Amino acid sequence: MSDLIAYKSNALVEASYKLTLQEQRFLLLCIGRLKSGADAESPKLQKTMTITAAEYFDSFPDMGRKNAEVQLQEAIDRLWDRSIILKDDEKREEFRWIQYRAQYAKGEARAQITFSDAVMPYLTQLQGQFTRVVIKNISRLSRSYSIR
Numbered sequence: 001m002s003d004l005i006a007y008k009s010n011a012l013v014e015a016s017y018k019l020t021l022q023e024q025r026f027l028l029l030c031i032g033r034l035k036s037g038a039d040a041e042s043p044k045l046q047k048t049m050t051i052t053a054a055e056y057f058d059s060f061p062d063m064g065r066k067n068a069e070v071q072l073q074e075a076i077d078r079l080w081d082r083s084i085i086l087k088d089d090e091k092r093e094e095f096r097w098i099q100y101r102a103q104y105a106k107g108e109a110r111a112q113i114t115f116s117d118a119v120m121p122y123l124t125q126l127q128g129q130f131t132r133v134v135i136k137n138i139s140r141l142s143r144s145y146s147i148r
Helices: 010-014 021-033 053-059 065-079
Strands: 005-009 048-052 083-087 092-096 098-102 110-115 130-134
Touching: 005 010, 005 021, 010 083, 010 130, 021 048, 021 053, 021 065, 021 110, 048 053, 053 065, 065 098, 065 110
Parallel strands: none
Antiparallel strands: 005 130, 048 110, 083 092, 098 110
């Protein structure tokens, strides 16, 4: 079970986006590996993440070992098309979660993404208003809206 903790800006938590359970789980594993706040490296140095099917299964065992690779691939395929919308009184911003995805041959059992430049400040430059998610505490949640 993963001891990772994912930190997200509250603006991102409150933003408008729709993600499946698999996408939420994959993103949280990636976000949990990022260093944020004063400990953050240059965001450009830590934007690319690789998650194996074994890591995905270890963190979320309810999916079953055989399904981990399929769900991992489905998550990055869908994330490729997903965007985030932030609104306030003055403007509306829309940006993507990821700017790169690696397609691996069946059997390699891993997925790689690169977070978009626009989303990185909401994941790494956190001072004050943010949400802390302990990965092992959400591993049994079975609905995507329960995780947000």
